[in-house]
Amino acid sequence: MKVTAMIEIKTIMKAQIAHFGLILRLAHYDERATYQNHYLGLFWQFLNPLIQVGLYYLIFGLGFYNGKKVAGVAFIIWLLIGLTCWLYMNATILGATTSIVRQLPFVSKLNFPVSILPTVILIGRLINFGAMLGLTVLIMVSQGIYPTVMWLQLGYYFVCMLSFLFSLNLLSATITVLIRDYQIALQSVMRVLFYLSGVVWDLNSTYFPAWLKRIFTLNPLTYIIEGFRNSLLSRHWFWQDGQQMVFFWTFVMLLLLIGTQLYFKFRPRFMDLI
Template identity: 50%
Template sequence: MNDVKTIILEQVNNFGIIRRISKYEEKATYQSHYLGLIWQFLNPAIQIGIYYLVFGLGVNQGKKTDGVPFIIWMLIGITAWFFINSSILGGSNSIYKQVGMVSKMKFPVSILPMVNISSNFVSYRAMMLVLLASMFGFGIYPTIYWLQYFYYFFCMIAFLFAFGILNSTITVLVRDYHIMLQSILRLLFYLSGPIWNFRTMFQGTEHRWIIKVLELNPIYYIIDGFRDSFLSKQWFWEKGTQTVFFWLIVGFLMIIGSHVHMKFRARFVDFI
């Protein structure tokens, strides 16, 4: 637990550095492009359009899902997924890419996964504005359930940070891990609920166990939680088993990730 405490304190004590580096990375990534930071919004917008044509109009034939237009239902899930996906992939590669710079400067490498998460907020905020505008356009307005959005947002950041500490360390030790993670995330896209409504797909009692298994996926828990909030379905404490299991996973990832990180970080440069 001392390793976990050390890692968390490093984030708190270096909060200003995290913000400054993340802002620099946002500008540096697209500075050579004509449209600049607009690409952080334009790129996912194009993908959303493709997914809606294929799954909304094609597979789902324009039908409503959970009582709302499919585009709204999908936007809630896909907005969270894009942020989660980019943060996991970017976080896993964050130390490997920057360890040379960090070795010459005085700040802990443990903040680099959080730097990556922070730099992804620009596109996430833009997509959230589009989501809110779309919901208002379809007559979906705030209710008391929307307050739990902040809980699920905290869940998302906690999971991404805990997973990022572990992933970024393993990527330095085993370079092939980052490539394997990309393949796993492609599979998780279809198993985490951004575009599929599994409750509708497996309505029969015979296949009910499939939903129970999928609900153990922490990414599914987050995405489904955002839908519970914005579509005013249920409170997070009504999903007691899922909630407990989710925080057990986050705690496990944080403990293992912090321990491995502290054990090897003094030798990161040697491994690279």
């Protein structure tokens, strides 16, 4: 007997590649529709993160860490790297949950590759992510932190991030069609995870018991955020966290497996369920 799961995963992947042009065009339209009625338009995409960076710097950088260095670097740099990843992942995860539910009424054909809708969000937000990462690198260089060979592993962590988000988003978007509560539940979970992923404070320097800190390292969001920090701050190579790496990728594969299974099981009935 064939492992049909592998064929299904391949089908989903092929759909993404075959319709990549469509994904790009839809992403472009999504952005336009979102900011159509705002006077400042796309400017909000930059203003919003800037306000958040300012706020967290005030509360955590000055109030909590009292201007001290975190994990050996200035807090603002440590924060910017983490927040760049977090804002992208958070926006994508929350945006993708409703991607199928929102768009399905406009999709007039059953054979439309609905599985690309979560990917549209993933690709659409990449511009913001790129811009913020660029800005972070500029600030780092201005502060005397220069690129090293370790920056090469940014590529690896970028692939990690996209794989994780793709797998989770397909699953989330499908579950939201079936059970609408999922979206609200996920919002609450993300609010909790913001503090448990070490975005604004260093989990290692907290007074939590050691076993709890080890559990925190299982969090895929932490794996990605810390990965970006390891690369940009030239701390260590990704293969030095072997166990975390295996755990992360097993988790991603499991998400992808469950996501595709649910997707193919319920796809013909999506329209009935909405």
